[in-house]
Amino acid sequence: MNEIKNKLLKLAAEKENDLIDLCSNLIKAKSVNPNGDIYSAINVIKEYLDKSNIEYELIDRNSKEFPIIIARVGEKKENGKTIFLNGHCDVVPIGDIEKWNFDPFSGEIKDGKMLGRGTSDMKCGLGGLMFMMKVLKENEAKLNGEIVLHIVSDEETGGEFGTKWLYENNYFEDGAACIIAEPTSSNNCEVGQKxxxxxxxxxxxxxxxxxxxxxxxxxxxxxxxxxxxxxxxxxxxEGKYEEKQLPVLEDSKKIARESLKVEGVDNVIDHxxxxxxxxxxxxxxxxxxxxxxxxxxxxxxxxxxxxxxxxxxxxxxxxxxxxxxxxxxxxxxEANYTDVDTELVKAVVRNADYIWNAKTIPAYQWASSDARYYRLKNIPTIQYGPANTEGIHSYNEDVDVIDIVNCSKVYITMMVDLLDITL
Ligand SMILES: [Zn+2]
CATH class of the missing domain: 3.30.70.360 (Alpha-Beta Plaits)
Known part of the structure; x- marks a missing residue:
C-alpha cells in the first residue's frame, strides 16, 4: 500500500465518527418511497455537503418530488478522467412494523451493527461515497480529473426520475469508470447483471x-x-458466455449456491x-x-x-x-457487464483485498440495477457497497459497522489508483 493511501486512511480513521453520524442521520430520515419524506434525506445530504465544502447542484426539473443532487470534487481536465459515483437515498416501505425487532428509523448501533431501513440498501454505501469525497476535499488531494456523484431519490419505484432521467438527458458521457454503492457482500463486487x-x-x-x-x-x-x-x-x-467470462460465471454460481442455499439455484445466474x-x-x-x-x-x-x-x-x-x-x-x-480486466475492476479487487485481507470476487448478479445505464454509455461500471443481504427489502435490515467503515476505505484507496491522487 503506498504512502498516499496510508495517509488518507489514517485521516479517514480519525474522522470515522463523521461517517457513522452521516449514515445514522440518513437512516433517521424517513425517505420512504412511495409516500415518504424524500426531502428529509435530501436535507441531511445537503447539510453534509455544505459543511464539507463540497460543490453540488440540486436538480428538481426532473421532478419536484424526487430531486437529484450532483456533487463533485476535483475538476475536468484535458487528459484527466471523470469517475462517476451513484447512490440512491430513497428506501422501500417498512411493511408490518410488528415484525421489526427495533425501530426501523433508529439508526442506532447495537452489537457492531447499524440498525434500520436503508442501512444495507443503500444509505450507508451512499454515506461511504460522500465521506470519501470529504476526506479528499479536506486534505486537498490533487486529482487527475474529477469525481461526480449522482444522488437519486426514486430508485425504489423504477428510477424514472433518477438515473434513467440523467441517462436520457446526457448527464454522463465519457466516464472512465462508475461505482455504484448498491449492496454487495464485502467479499464480492458486481460486474454484470441479467x-x-x-x-x-x-x-x-x-x-x-x-x-x-x-x-x-x-x-x-x-x-x-x-x-x-x-x-x-x-x-x-441458457446464457452464452465468452471464454474469459467463464471463471466469473463459475464464481457467481458458487455465490448463488452459498447465499440462497436451494438445490439448483445457481441456474438463476445463467438461465x-x-x-x-x-x-x-x-x-x-x-x-x-x-x-x-x-x-x-x-x-x-x-x-x-x-x-x-x-x-x-x-x-x-x-x-x-x-x-x-x-x-x-x-x-x-439487455443483460450487461463490465470486463474483469478493466482498470476499474482490478482497482476494486486490489484495494478490497488489502482492506479486508481476504479475496474479493467479481461476480454477476441475478437482479438488475442502475449500473445498466452507465454500461449503456460504455462506462466501465461496478457495484460495491456494504450490506447484510438478508434484511434488504425485508424486516430487521442492518449492516455491520466494520462493513461501512471498510467499504469507505476501499472507495478512498480505489480513487488514489483511478485518479493518480497526490497530496
Ligand atoms: Zn438499492
Whole structure:
C-alpha cells in the first residue's frame, strides 16, 4: 500500500465518527418511497455537503418530488478522467412494523451493527461515497480529473426520475469508470447483471352461462393458463458466455449456491427465470370469462437477445394453437457487464483485498440495477457497497459497522489508483 493511501486512511480513521453520524442521520430520515419524506434525506445530504465544502447542484426539473443532487470534487481536465459515483437515498416501505425487532428509523448501533431501513440498501454505501469525497476535499488531494456523484431519490419505484432521467438527458458521457454503492457482500463486487423482460398477456374468450361452459363459449382463463404453464419451458434457456467470462460465471454460481442455499439455484445466474406475478380474470363464478390478463417477469442471462426470446414465445403460442391471446412487453435492458480486466475492476479487487485481507470476487448478479445505464454509455461500471443481504427489502435490515467503515476505505484507496491522487 503506498504512502498516499496510508495517509488518507489514517485521516479517514480519525474522522470515522463523521461517517457513522452521516449514515445514522440518513437512516433517521424517513425517505420512504412511495409516500415518504424524500426531502428529509435530501436535507441531511445537503447539510453534509455544505459543511464539507463540497460543490453540488440540486436538480428538481426532473421532478419536484424526487430531486437529484450532483456533487463533485476535483475538476475536468484535458487528459484527466471523470469517475462517476451513484447512490440512491430513497428506501422501500417498512411493511408490518410488528415484525421489526427495533425501530426501523433508529439508526442506532447495537452489537457492531447499524440498525434500520436503508442501512444495507443503500444509505450507508451512499454515506461511504460522500465521506470519501470529504476526506479528499479536506486534505486537498490533487486529482487527475474529477469525481461526480449522482444522488437519486426514486430508485425504489423504477428510477424514472433518477438515473434513467440523467441517462436520457446526457448527464454522463465519457466516464472512465462508475461505482455504484448498491449492496454487495464485502467479499464480492458486481460486474454484470441479467436483463429483464416483462410481459403483459391478454386473453380474450366468448362468454356463456357457467353451467354449459364446457361445451359452449370460450374460457379466457383456461386458455391463458395453457400458455402460462408452458412458460416454464423458458427456464431451460441458457446464457452464452465468452471464454474469459467463464471463471466469473463459475464464481457467481458458487455465490448463488452459498447465499440462497436451494438445490439448483445457481441456474438463476445463467438461465432465464420466469415469474408469473399477477393474474386477473372473470367477473363471477357462474359465467364463462371472456377476459383474463397476467403479467410475467422474465430475467434474461448474458448472451441472450430480445428477438430470440420473442421468437420463442411466438412459436410456443403457435405450437399450442392458441388464438385470441395478445401480449406486449417492456424490455428494461439487455443483460450487461463490465470486463474483469478493466482498470476499474482490478482497482476494486486490489484495494478490497488489502482492506479486508481476504479475496474479493467479481461476480454477476441475478437482479438488475442502475449500473445498466452507465454500461449503456460504455462506462466501465461496478457495484460495491456494504450490506447484510438478508434484511434488504425485508424486516430487521442492518449492516455491520466494520462493513461501512471498510467499504469507505476501499472507495478512498480505489480513487488514489483511478485518479493518480497526490497530496
Ligand atoms: Zn438499492
Amino acid at each position: 436483463g429483464s423482460l416483462w410481459f403483459k398477456f391478454k386473453s380474450y374468450g366468448i362468454p356463456a352461462h357457467g353451467s354449459i361452459g364446457n361445451y359452449v363459449g370460450e374460457n379466457a382463463i383456461t386458455k391463458l393458463l395453457k400458455l402460462l404453464n408452458r412458460l416454464e419451458d423458458f427456464r431451460t434457456i 432465464v427465470t420466469v415469474n408469473i406475478g399477477t393474474i386477473n380474470g372473470g367477473t363471477n363464478t357462474n359465467s364463462v370469462p371472456d377476459y383474463c390478463e397476467a403479467s410475467v417477469d422474465m430475467r434474461i442471462p448474458i448472451g441472450i437477445k430480445l428477438p430470440f426470446m420473442l421468437d420463442k414465445l411466438k412459436s410456443l403460442i403457435n405450437e399450442l394453437g392458441l388464438k385470441g391471446i395478445e401480449y406486449d412487453y417492456t424490455w428494461n435492458s
